[in-house]
Amino acid sequence: MQRNGKTGRATGRLTLKDVAARAEVSVITASRALRGVGRVAPELVARVKDAAAELNYVPDPAARALASSHSSAVTVLVPTLNNPATGDLLEAIHAVLLTEGFQVLIGDTHYSREQEEYLLRNYLSYRPRGLIVTGFDRNEEARGLIASSGVPCVHVLELANTPGVYCVGLNQSEAGRTMVNYLLSKGRRRIAFVAAVDPRAMLRAEGYRRALKEAGLYDPTRELLSAAPASIQLGASLFSELLVRHPDLDAIFFSNDDLAHGALFTALKMGIRVPEQISIAGFNNLQEGAFTIPPLTTIHTSRAEIGRRAAQMLLALMRGEKVDEPVVDVGYELIIRESA
Amino acid sequence: MQRNGKTGRATGRLTLKDVAARAEVSVITASRALRGVGRVAPELVARVKDAAAELNYVPDPAARALASSHSSAVTVLVPTLNNPATGDLLEAIHAVLLTEGFQVLIGDTHYSREQEEYLLRNYLSYRPRGLIVTGFDRNEEARGLIASSGVPCVHVLELANTPGVYCVGLNQSEAGRTMVNYLLSKGRRRIAFVAAVDPRAMLRAEGYRRALKEAGLYDPTRELLSAAPASIQLGASLFSELLVRHPDLDAIFFSNDDLAHGALFTALKMGIRVPEQISIAGFNNLQEGAFTIPPLTTIHTSRAEIGRRAAQMLLALMRGEKVDEPVVDVGYELIIRESA
């Protein structure tokens, strides 16, 4: 129960030695028994495990990390914590890794390459067993840190075909293209793209451009990018701004549901009929989208599935297993609702 | 740049020994110089720091933790990651602690006491320097773990007056009471309370009950609690359900903005006029609330400020400084919009 007490140690910590003593084996046997490595007679394993359980023993991760030069930590770097999509992702990653006995260290890069590099340097000093990073937009230093660390790394949200690179995500650009093609199929011709600049949004922008160029309808002045982080507020103001500049637009593709929600609210307030006058589309399929007036047409992305599968892939990599599907495309789904 | 190379160590890691050698001092002097403890001549400190910088040395946290029996980690336990309010809180905590050189370990208790106890046991084995936990709703075991660990702990979101307990939050119950009193002041008499059960929501419920009892208008059948996690969807269905049971209600206080949004959307769809037929109020002041139809009356809570101040308080505690304000009430603000 209590961790101080019968041991005479300076730190008062309950150690493997105590467990070993109780099980009447040597420390190293206790170590092996608890880790399930090496050859230990089943009977001894049971005795050690019982002793550990009775004493409520928890191994010291620091000592373990120092001795083995491997921690049980997995570092996850996300661009922001302030985002429902990140929440879904982290929740799923946590769920998988924690049950497997790993600790999850979360780093928030705030969409900054410098910050990401700093965090990598920092977190890698923890000798994490694994690494999950968001996308591929990082500087050379950061790339080098990941590569030279030798720590298994899974990239999430985006896809890449580079050999030796593991990733779980979706083709953001294709998803963007799908949405624009859908708008085109509905007869829209003057389609704008509005985004809060972030790497994924820029990939969606590529898809947007490709689709419109293929249709011969691309007009670069119809792209509106903002450096501010996405929010409903921002969507509202970008929407107004865009309408002033381009009153003739018949559709707007927002890089992000938040922005689209702001636009929908503004449209409702200003009496602009959606989708009759203008179609509005978002991206990510946040829960609110099903309830807006009108409900939002968007692209569904399975953040939870990405998190889960990325964590599982990382587990396999950390165990040294062969991963025969290094690129997992979880796909996306066009959610057609009334707004477009 | 690279971490392998000139050192002859088995792990290939760049160690303090390398730094010491380069600065031509002993390891322990290098250690002291880098940590800024003890007496080291300024000239040597500079030499060591230069050497460390040139080698791009990053101390091994595991070794440090083992030797000093203190890590540089701070554990934060939150009830969910899937929530904008949690995002704000974590973002702020991260911002403060990371710049001070601490690592932030996030644990997600999923609103479960058992899970919290498990996580505490686990994370405490990391010898964190500090602990931030959400509220006070935990089992005896968990309470004991925190107390006996001797790790400085700050409680967030709720307040308590127990001596020796540090907390940063707001009086949830008072905030709930304030909202109900406001509704009463607007002439509402048949006020319901709808919540997704969580400890904070239950405190708000207390405030709700108190206010109504004081007004002699309390009716327990007007409380609707759901075990499911809060969502717009849930709010929508609870709203419909409640109206069937109590068609005469003139106001509903939702424990949570998400739920209120669902209600507003449903009301709009069903042609129920808000606030003429029924007033709707929420809690937390999420960004969406300013844009709903009609805009949502709610209670603003400063999650970011709570996170920031909690982190600062924890810093002070970890440094052994005296904290003369162990209970920080960041307050709340009644945001009056059209929905009530």
Next chain:
DNA sequence: GCCTTACGGGATAGCGCTATCTTTACACCA
């Protein structure tokens, strides 16, 4: 019967740091 091989178990030596004690150097006072 001796040697090999395999297996179960233990002894030992660190992992990279820091707490603690000890030593050295030098100023100060009687």
Next chain:
DNA sequence: TGGTGTAAAGATAGCGCTATCCCGTAAGGC
């Protein structure tokens, strides 16, 4: 001049674990 105090640096010994080497014992081969 010798003793003493103190600052500055180093030597030493772990922190709690695991990698590695080593030693018995038993089974199997010739």
